[in-house]
Amino acid sequence: MLQVKAARAGYGPMTVLDGLTFEVGRGERLAMIGRNGVGKTTALRAVMGVIPLRGGAVLFEGEDVSRMSAHQRAERGLGLVPQTRDVFPSLSVEENLLAGLKRRPRAALQEAYELFPRLAERRRNGGNQLSGGEQQMLSVARALLGRPKLLLMDEPLEGLAPLIRQELLAAFRYMSQQTGIAVVIVEQQVEEALAYASRALILDHGAVVHDAPAEALAQDTGTLERWVGLAVH
Numbered sequence: 001m002l003q004v005k006a007a008r009a010g011y012g013p014m015t016v017l018d019g020l021t022f023e024v025g026r027g028e029r030l031a032m033i034g035r036n037g038v039g040k041t042t043a044l045r046a047v048m049g050v051i052p053l054r055g056g057a058v059l060f061e062g063e064d065v066s067r068m069s070a071h072q073r074a075e076r077g078l079g080l081v082p083q084t085r086d087v088f089p090s091l092s093v094e095e096n097l098l099a100g101l102k103r104r105p106r107a108a109l110q111e112a113y114e115l116f117p118r119l120a121e122r123r124r125n126g127g128n129q130l131s132g133g134e135q136q137m138l139s140v141a142r143a144l145l146g147r148p149k150l151l152l153m154d155e156p157l158e159g160l161a162p163l164i165r166q167e168l169l170a171a172f173r174y175m176s177q178q179t180g181i182a183v184v185i186v187e188q189q190v191e192e193a194l195a196y197a198s199r200a201l202i203l204d205h206g207a208v209v210h211d212a213p214a215e216a217l218a219q220d221t222g223t224l225e226r227w228v229g230l231a232v233h
């Protein structure tokens with residue numbers, strides 16, 4: 001579904017992605033992990049077209065989208081939930097969701113409420129009255145209403161308490177079962193990301209240094225300690 005080939009990208013004089021190559025299959029849940037600053041967020045931005053490629057290519061469903069704007073890529077089925085939860089604070093939950101509908105009928109909001117019943121309970125609440133977990137659900141739900149085929153999620157569990165993370169992960173699992181959508185999830189919460197994902201990549205210096213089934217990597221403490229610097233229990 002997605003092919004990233006020898007991608008290069010960076011900021012000013014700095015090269016961050018340096019020959020990044022990976023693929024995502026239909027319905028796959030790919031976790032992307034690695035130390036701080038290795039280029040995980042930059043990788044998602046380059047795939048979405050928020051920052052330009054300096055070399056290499058991004059292909060989506062066989063089409064070269066490397067020179068397309070983020071908007072054009074969204075029309076083809078790519079969706080990004082950025083690290084900063086982009087909830088409009090002055091709008092209600094429902095108004096936030098309406099903004100994600102694009103040209104679809106209002107009745108489609110029901111899809112979001114089915115996946116995240118908590119949002120249905122809070123539909124009249126302001127975006128600024130939501131907990132961090134609820135804001136994250138709203139960001140994801142809004143992105144899903146655009147019917148992406150591949151959803152890129154940047155640290156959706158960041159700053160959330162363990163119980164809320166579990167609730168969010170359960171919602172993501174349900175989302176995956178119900179929609180079969182392909183997902184790339186960047187996370188510092190490695191254990192939780194690996195429990196959700198089917199496959200995992202480790203990035204270092206803007207390139208892939210390890211590619212394995214998520215379940216296998218979760219057991220591979222040597223690799224995790226070496227590349228992620230984590231002792232996983």
Ligand SMILES: Nc1ncnc2c1ncn2[C@@H]1O[C@H](COP(=O)(O)OP(=O)(O)OP(=O)(O)O)[C@@H](O)[C@H]1O
Nearest residue numbers: 011014016034035036037038039040041042043188
């Ligand atoms: N807008 C920007 N302008 C300049 N440099 C940036 C910008 N965004 C990120 N960087 C730098 O690019 C490098 C890679 O950052 P990136 O956010 O992709 O890493 P990351 O792996 O997602 O890290 P983290 O886990 O800390 O979020 C870092 O050195 C970072 O300081």
